[in-house]
Amino acid sequence: MTFSLKQKDKLMEREQIHKMLRDMLRARAFEERAAEEYSKGNFAGFLHLYPGEEAVAVGVIHAGEPSDYIVTTYREHVHALVRGTPSKSIMAELFGRKDGICKGMGGSMHLFDAERRFMGGYAIVGETYPIAIGIGYAILLRELPEAVICFFGDGAVNQGTFHESLNMAALWRLPVLFVCENNHYQIGTEIHRHSAVTDVYKRVEAYNIPAEKINGMDVLAVYNTAQRVLKQIRTGGGPYLLELETYRFRGHSMADPGTYRPVVEVHSFASQDPISIAAHELEFNYPTAEQIAKVGSDCITLLTEQAQQTGHLVDQDLVIMKNDIEKEINDAVKYALQSPPPSMSDCQSCFQMNRRSEILH
């Protein structure tokens, strides 16, 4: 992807690239640290991590306005982080603590941040579509220039709600951007084994929804496309679908080492040269963070190179960024560790928060 930003104000471009690179690095660092804390036993449950897919959340969410809504899945720490939820509030939620963004009632898979219109992480596959069209319907009734960004994975497109909701979105021209994070796997089942048609964007032709497929490893391509499409949507253009091809470097969750994926495949996404990697690897060896950082088509490496080539980034910038991020993530963990566990009465008050003096004893 060549730069399409060339004509724009260079300073704006530089600032945007820096913001996105920073968020991608924050995302990677946050997730790797979460895995570490999980492995230490600081919290339990399901933990679905995002390394490899950062360009998707960062590119799309940066293209959104604060007035847009975001609906996403259970692999959503990064989406919240990029949206602006403080890393300490997310980390504390992962730890199940009182100062978590959901007071310890939601956990890793259920982050919500109403103030930032972050409408939730949903852990039943296929739930994001109905929520998104509902928010879209509310926008339609209120006649506001807003959009809903609805994330889902490639495995979620065979759930009935995909077809039900896309039909309604098209029927009523709802302002929803459907974003398929196609990482090629529904847990351990590869896309050609779960979908008769493996190009997700082609499947929505049936609903008259315009769609396109772009390289989900290239954050600038993702950002530029999402920005253009969201503008259309906010001004009454109707729903749109983006299929972003990406890859998760880790397994489905911390309970899944990802061993079902051929070594060649994992490394081909982490490297420009899969054959030489395959020749050196005889047994499954999950790429380390360092390895990922060094190789070609990792989205972070790609953006770093792009930014360096255009003179928008010097090594010193990167060092400063990484130091800041390391401190931020350390602070987030400290904050989480210091936060008390919520009590049963906190739990009850979350449960009954909306009741209007109608409790029966």
Place this chain on the structure above:
Amino acid sequence: MTEEIFYWQALNRALDIEMSKDSSVFTLGEDVGLFGGTYRVTEGLYSKYGEARVRDTPISENSFTGLGVGAAMTGMRPVVEIMTVNFALLALDAIINMAAKIPFMSGGQYAMPLVVRMPGGVARQLGAQHSQRLEHTLMNVPGLRIAVPTTPQDAFWQLSQAINSNDPIIILEHELLYFTKGTLDLKKQRLPMHRALIRRKGKHLTIISYSRHVLLCLQAAEQLAKQGIEAEIIDLRSLSPIDWETCAQSLQRTHRLLVVEEDCKFAGAGAEIVAQLTERCLFELDEAPVRVAGLDIPTPFNEQLEAASIPHVNEIAAAAKRFRLPA
């Protein structure tokens, strides 16, 4: 200002009044718009409020109920009509996994001002797939509230109250009640939505029921009265939460408990009612509580078998007479 109207008209009136008061109220479901609703509940609203606020949907129960959830998260007050409770089985993900969980999982960040209306119960020869009752499933879900209006007055009150509540509320309407008539008084002081109501005073036993079977219990009470047995009839009106106080106070007077429900007996609402009241009032009870309930079978199509699969008036009266009542 009182008038005699049908149950469906009372629901229609409530919806109309709430929609006219608050532009965030809208309704959606299969055939609620142009067609006017399969039980006429939304009749006239499409022409009055337009297609955006009275939205005909495709046959996609899970997604259009979920649409209601998403809209409610932004502060709208959707009233979703699911054509029958049987189809609500396709929307349980939206109801149970979303509506009932989001306010809690978000740490209380979101209200869920969602109403889901659904007709159900055994009607007339609709077959096993269209004759179900779902209260047992929904009662077991923390976070949902369930209203079961019996009369037009309650239908009017409870739908209005549900629309104004910030909790997700399920309204279980009975298919055989839509064309029953009753008095609607728009000015009457409202009962709280969950409050049980003593429909008939009595001293010998307490009969607790809800929805259409309250009417059958009242008929049984007339029979019993002729034989000198005075049954107190409690209409629960709400299955979650349940107004235990009203029930317990009645038992302090009558000391005998009969629970009547149309739903299957096994693990049904009656099981919960008997268990809770036994725990609360064991030493008030002179005899073991009794349940009269639907048979634990899918509803047969044949007319006589269908009728025999749910409690009828004589059966309720007979169960009442089996208590060792004081001479």
